[in-house]
Amino acid sequence: MTENITIFIADDDEDDKQLFIDSAREVNERIHFVTASDGQEALRLLKEEQNVRPDYIFLDLRMPRFSGKQCLEEIRKDKRLHDIPVFIYTTSTDERDSAELRQLGAVHFISKPADSGDVYYILSVVLETKWDLSYET
Amino acid sequence: MDTATPEDLLSEIDGLKLRLSEAQEALDAIKTGSVDAFAIRKDGKPEVFTLQSLDYAYRILIEKFSEGALNLTLDGLIIYNNGYFSKLIDTPNEKVTGSYIFDLISRDCREKFQEQFALALHGCSKTETILSVNNKEIPVYVSLTSLQPQLATVGMIVTDLSEKKQNEHLIINYRNHLQIQNKIFNLAEEIADIGSYQRNLETGELTYSDNLFRMLGCQPQEFVPSMEKYLGFVDPDDKDRLRQPVSEAPDKTAPFQLTYRIVTKDGKIKHFRNTERAIDERGRKMTIGTIQDVTSHVAHTETLRNKNIELENLNKSLDQFAAIASHDLQEPLRKIRTFTSLLKQRLKEAPPNGNTELLDKIKGSSERMSLLIRDVLHFSRVLHMEDMFVEIDLNQVLNNTLKDFDLLILEKNASVSIDNLPVIEAIPLQINQLFNNLFANALKFTKKGIPASLRVSSRILQPEETGNEFNSRFNLNRALCYSEIRFADNGIGFEQQFAEQIFSIFERLNNREQYSGTGIGLALCQKIVEHHQGAIRAEGRVNEGAVFYVLLPLTQAAQINQIKRKNITV
Amino acid sequence: MKLNIKNMVCLRCKMLVKEELSKLGLHYTSVDLGEAEVLEIPSTAQLDQLRVALLKSGLELMDDKKTVLIQKIKNVIVELIHYSEEPLVINLSGFLSNQLNCDYTYLSKVFSDVQGFTIERFFITNKIERVKELLIYGELNLTEIAYRMHYSSVAHLSTQFKKVTGFTPSHFKRLKEKRVPITENR
Numbered sequence: 001m002t003e004n005i006t007i008f009i010a011d012d013d014e015d016d017k018q019l020f021i022d023s024a025r026e027v028n029e030r031i032h033f034v035t036a037s038d039g040q041e042a043l044r045l046l047k048e049e050q051n052v053r054p055d056y057i058f059l060d061l062r063m064p065r066f067s068g069k070q071c072l073e074e075i076r077k078d079k080r081l082h083d084i085p086v087f088i089y090t091t092s093t094d095e096r097d098s099a100e101l102r103q104l105g106a107v108h109f110i111s112k113p114a115d116s117g118d119v120y121y122i123l124s125v126v127l128e129t130k131w132d133l134s135y136e137t
Numbered sequence: 138m139d140t141a142t143p144e145d146l147l148s149e150i151d152g153l154k155l156r157l158s159e160a161q162e163a164l165d166a167i168k169t170g171s172v173d174a175f176a177i178r179k180d181g182k183p184e185v186f187t188l189q190s191l192d193y194a195y196r197i198l199i200e201k202f203s204e205g206a207l208n209l210t211l212d213g214l215i216i217y218n219n220g221y222f223s224k225l226i227d228t229p230n231e232k233v234t235g236s237y238i239f240d241l242i243s244r245d246c247r248e249k250f251q252e253q254f255a256l257a258l259h260g261c262s263k264t265e266t267i268l269s270v271n272n273k274e275i276p277v278y279v280s281l282t283s284l285q286p287q288l289a290t291v292g293m294i295v296t297d298l299s300e301k302k303q304n305e306h307l308i309i310n311y312r313n314h315l316q317i318q319n320k321i322f323n324l325a326e327e328i329a330d331i332g333s334y335q336r337n338l339e340t341g342e343l344t345y346s347d348n349l350f351r352m353l354g355c356q357p358q359e360f361v362p363s364m365e366k367y368l369g370f371v372d373p374d375d376k377d378r379l380r381q382p383v384s385e386a387p388d389k390t391a392p393f394q395l396t397y398r399i400v401t402k403d404g405k406i407k408h409f410r411n412t413e414r415a416i417d418e419r420g421r422k423m424t425i426g427t428i429q430d431v432t433s434h435v436a437h438t439e440t441l442r443n444k445n446i447e448l449e450n451l452n453k454s455l456d457q458f459a460a461i462a463s464h465d466l467q468e469p470l471r472k473i474r475t476f477t478s479l480l481k482q483r484l485k486e487a488p489p490n491g492n493t494e495l496l497d498k499i500k501g502s503s504e505r506m507s508l509l510i511r512d513v514l515h516f517s518r519v520l521h522m523e524d525m526f527v528e529i530d531l532n533q534v535l536n537n538t539l540k541d542f543d544l545l546i547l548e549k550n551a552s553v554s555i556d557n558l559p560v561i562e563a564i565p566l567q568i569n570q571l572f573n574n575l576f577a578n579a580l581k582f583t584k585k586g587i588p589a590s591l592r593v594s595s596r597i598l599q600p601e602e603t604g605n606e607f608n609s610r611f612n613l614n615r616a617l618c619y620s621e622i623r624f625a626d627n628g629i630g631f632e633q634q635f636a637e638q639i640f641s642i643f644e645r646l647n648n649r650e651q652y653s654g655t656g657i658g659l660a661l662c663q664k665i666v667e668h669h670q671g672a673i674r675a676e677g678r679v680n681e682g683a684v685f686y687v688l689l690p691l692t693q694a695a696q697i698n699q700i701k702r703k704n705i706t707v
Numbered sequence: 708m709k710l711n712i713k714n715m716v717c718l719r720c721k722m723l724v725k726e727e728l729s730k731l732g733l734h735y736t737s738v739d740l741g742e743a744e745v746l747e748i749p750s751t752a753q754l755d756q757l758r759v760a761l762l763k764s765g766l767e768l769m770d771d772k773k774t775v776l777i778q779k780i781k782n783v784i785v786e787l788i789h790y791s792e793e794p795l796v797i798n799l800s801g802f803l804s805n806q807l808n809c810d811y812t813y814l815s816k817v818f819s820d821v822q823g824f825t826i827e828r829f830f831i832t833n834k835i836e837r838v839k840e841l842l843i844y845g846e847l848n849l850t851e852i853a854y855r856m857h858y859s860s861v862a863h864l865s866t867q868f869k870k871v872t873g874f875t876p877s878h879f880k881r882l883k884e885k886r887v888p889i890t891e892n893r
Contacts, residue, residue: 012645012648012649013468013648013649014648014649014650015472015475015476015498019475019479026866026870027863027866028863037648037650037651038646038647038648062461062464062643063648064644064645064646064647064648065635065646091464091467091468091471092464093812093815093816094812095810095812095813095816097812098810098811098812098813099810099812108800109811109812111812111815111816112471113819113824113825114471114474114475114478115474115475115478115823115824115825116475116476116478116479116482117478117482117824117828118819118824118825118827118828120870121825121827121828121830121831122825122827124827124831124867125799125800125827125830125831128797128857128858128859128863129797129798129799130797130798131798132798
C-alpha cells in the first residue's frame, strides 16, 4: 500500500468523518483525503474537472440537501466518474437499502460500526480488496 | 147420378168423419211435434211435405243451444225447456216441464225476478239472477221476452254465468292480490329508498311510483310527471350528463345507469342512481326505470375514501417517521458507544490527560439524544391530540411568542414588525408551538453582521386562490375561509429547490456543526397546520431571506358536510 | 452445544449466565461475552426457560437461525484462512454473500449484533492468528507469509500485526522461541 491514493468522503457528521480518516490512515498513512459535508458540496467537488479524480468515493446516505443516493445516481451518470468504486458508508443497517444502492451502482454497502476499532478492520478489508466494477449481484 | 140414397149419404158422412178425424189427428200431431212430414195427393200424385224445412231447424237450434231456452206461460209455468237447461239444473226434462219458474229461482232473488218477469210481459227484460235447484246455486243471466201476440207465452233465454262468476272471483282475487302486491311494492320502495317510473314511448306518458315523488320531497302524485319537471330537480352540473343517455335509452338494448345529484323540493341534496331499460310489452314500446337514493352510500364511500386516504397518509408518514427516527435516534447512541470505545483505547495507550475532549463529545451526544426524544414526543403528540378548538386571537399568540424570544431578539439585534392578525378557531397550544418554531428558525438562520429583520403580516385568501399554482397541491377545503399569514425574514435563505424538503422530518440543509437543532421544527409546523385543515409553504432566496406562508382557516368545519368540488364517480 | 447470548457486556453478565445455566442443570465448559458452551443439548423447554430468565436481565438468547448463520459465517472464514491453500480471496463480502446466499448487509448486522464486533474484525483477527501460526512453524519467511495472506506488502502486514497483537511480527517470533512455560493464563 505504498501508492498515493485519494479518497473522497462525504458525510455531514464531523465525528464520523474524522474517525474514518484516522482509521484509514492506520491502514495506509499516505492516503490523501477530500471531504464534503453535504450532498450539494460533494457533487460540486467531484464534478470540478481540475480536481484530482479520487480512487475511492465514500458517501453517507443521509446528508443535507442531496442524499447519498442522489449523489450516487449523479456519479454513475458522469462519464468522468462512473468507473470509480463508490462505497456507501452509512448508519443504516437495512439490507433493503443495501440491495437498492448496490443495484444503483454502489460497490459495497458499509454500515458504520459502533465500535471505533472496527472502522480500522472494515477499511483494511475494503482497501485491500481489488474491487471489480462489473458487480452483478 | 142425382139420386143419392140416405144410405149413400150416411156412408159419405162416415167417410168424411174419418177424414176429419185423420186431419184432426194430423193437426194434433203436427201441433205436438210428433209428425215430421205428411203426404198429400194432389192431382193424383203424392206430395210430401216435411215440417223440417219449416221450424225443425229452429227447434234443433233451440235444442242444441248452448244457452238455456224455455217457454213459459204468462203465469210462469214452464211448458218447454231445452236440453241445455235441464242439464244446467241437472233435472230431467219431464220434471222441469210443468214446474213454475219461480220455484227454480233462489229465494233471495225471487222478488227481483218476479219484477223482471212482470216487465217482460209487456216487452222484454234482462236480469242477473240465481237458480237454486238441488241445493245447487247457479248464477245465470236471463233474457225474458213476451211472445205475444203470436203466442201467449214468455220466452226465456238463460245464460250460465258460473264460469264468468268463477272468473269474476278469480279477477277479484287477482285484484286483491295485486292490491296487496302493490302495497308491498310501495313499502319495499320506501324501505329501500327506491322509486320507479315507466314511460310509454309512443304516447310519451310518464308514470312515477309514489315513492319517487316522496324521494323528490313531494306528495305522491303531487304533479304530472314530465321529463322537464324532473330535470328541474337535477343539479345543473349533472343535467347534461342526464339528457343525452335518456334520449338514447329507447334505442339501446342495454340498460343505462347514471348517478347524479338532485335537490329535493325542500332543498336537500341527494345522489340518485338511475337505471333505465327499454322493454317491449306486447307490442307497446316503453321504458322502465328505477331510481335509488345512494346519498348515504356516496357519503359513506366518500367518508371511506377520505378515511383511507387519511390512513394511507398516516401510514406513510408513520413509516417515514419510523425509518428516519430510527436512524436519527441511533446516531447519538452510536456515538456514545464509539467514543467510549475510543476512550478505552486511548486510556490503554496514553495518560489520562487530553481525554476531556472525548468525554465532552460523549456528554454532547447524550444531550442531543434527550433533545431528540423530547422533540419526537412533541411530534407524535400532535398526531394524537384530541384537543379542543377555541377562538384565539393570533395577535395575542404573536405577543406571547415575542415575549418568549425577547432575549434572543435583543441578542440578534432583531427588529420585528407585525401587522394585525385575525381571530381564528384553533388549538392554542399548537398555534403557540407553530409561531415559536417559525420565530426560532428566523432568529437562527440570520446573516452574520446584519441585523435580523422579521415581518409578520396576514391577509384573507380569495376563494379562487385556494386552487392556484401554490395552493392546489394542499387540497384545501373550499367551504372554509382561509387566512394567509406571512413570516418573512432577511436571513441566509435557501435554494427554492429545497423548499419542500425542509418540511420533512429530520431533514436539514446544514450539518450539525453549522447550525444546531434536531431538524424537527418545520415538520412539526406542517403537522400542526394540517391538523387545523391548513397548509404551510416556503419561498427562499439564497443570502436574501425566506418567507413562510401559513394558511389557516378562520373556522373549522365538521368533515362530513364538506362541499368539495369533486366529481363523484361511482 | 454452543449458545449465543446477546448484550453480554461484563463480568456480572457472565456470572448471571453461569447461574441460570446451572439452575437448569446444564453444565457449561465455557462462558464468554456473547457465547456459552454447554455439554448437553438443551431441550426446547430448557431453552425457553433460559430465554425468559435471561430476558429479565436484558440478555437475549439468540434463536437458532441466527446462531446457525453466525456459525456458518465463522466456519467459512476459518476454512478460508486456515485450510485453503489458494491465495486469499480478494472480495470478502461478495464471497460470503455468495457462499451463504444472503445479503452481506444482513450477515453483517446479525453477526455484529450478536458478536459485538464486525465480520471484518473476525476475519482480520483470524488472519493474524494464521500469521502467528506460520511464524511459529518457521517454514515461510515474512515476505512469503505476506503474499500468502494477501497483504500488499510486508510493511502492511507488520502494521496490522502490531495493531492487533501489540507486537511486531519479529518481536512475536522471538517471544515464541523463548519457550514460555505451559502454565500461561488463557
